Amino acid sequence: MTETRSEPYIWVTWLTKLLAGESQCEWSAWFRAHHTAYDKVPSDFDLASWTMDHNELVAARREQLLEDGYEVFIEDENAFKRIGSTGIIVSGKPDILAIRERIGVVEDCKTGRPRASDQLQVLVYLLLLPIRNPRCANLSLSGRVVYKTKAVDIPASALDGAFRQRFVDLVHRVGGETPLAKLPSWSECRWCDIASTVCLARVTEPPPSAEAETDLF
Numbered sequence: 780m781t782e783t784r785s786e787p788y789i790w791v792t793w794l795t796k797l798l799a800g801e802s803q804c805e806w807s808a809w810f811r812a813h814h815t816a817y818d819k820v821p822s823d824f825d826l827a828s829w830t831m832d833h834n835e836l837v838a839a840r841r842e843q844l845l846e847d848g849y850e851v852f853i854e855d856e857n858a859f860k861r862i863g864s865t866g867i868i869v870s871g872k873p874d875i876l877a878i879r880e881r882i883g884v885v886e887d888c889k890t891g892r893p894r895a896s897d898q899l900q901v902l903v904y905l906l907l908l909p910i911r912n913p914r915c916a917n918l919s920l921s922g923r924v925v926y927k928t929k930a931v932d933i934p935a936s937a938l939d940g941a942f943r944q945r946f947v948d949l950v951h952r953v954g955g956e957t958p959l960a961k962l963p964s965w966s967e968c969r970w971c972d973i974a975s976t977v978c979l980a981r982v983t984e985p986p987p988s989a990e991a992e993t994d995l996f
């Protein structure tokens with residue numbers, strides 16, 4: 780049975796696909812920010828093997844960073860919850876924080892194909908993780924997305940005023956009282972966990988094929 784949250788609560792990854800333009804349905808993030816215990820679509824996602832793959836990648840990175848002389852903090856040790864003056868809460872959990880001689884690197888490990896949202900996720904971590912965090916005090920922080928076969932470095936300079944403003948605007952909109960636009964599409968609804976008993980606009984079937992033969996060319 781759907782329950783209304785006492786305060787808007789946003790998980791970082793609900794924002795990053797919207798920031799990257801990889802998702803369009805803002806209502807999905809807005810609804811989850813304001814509600815919990817809603818009807819969910821049973822998922823056929825293989826969480827067990829994803830978790831195993833992800834844990835292996837995090838463990839391998841941890842070993843490498845330890846060998847390189849870093850002090851390494853992983854997952855739950857990096858969990859944060861930032862409560863804005865608006866009352867909106869934003870939470871996240873970077874996979875790795877590695878520290879060596881006042882240099883800090885925030886890493887997130889990804890087992891899937893690279894996406895722009897992966898880099899934006901690390902940028903949000905760079906913005907929020909250091910807030911009132913003694914472990915990050917006086918650190919020069921940068922970021923990195925680690926894939927199975929490559930890594931993408933994210934310099935601190937990417938955390939510019941334009942990005943901060945886009946992030947804050949989206950947090951205000953997703954955490955605000957006004958419901959955001961619903962943009963149903965097969966490509967998004969199929970991955971969305973909000974059941975059609977809650978979202979009546981949910982698209983449950985793929986669209987007819989867009990393929991057609993023509994003698995125009």
Ligand code: SF4
Nearest residue numbers: 804807963968971978
């Ligand atoms: S089911 Fe589709 S339309 Fe409904 S919230 Fe999810 S993505 Fe948006």
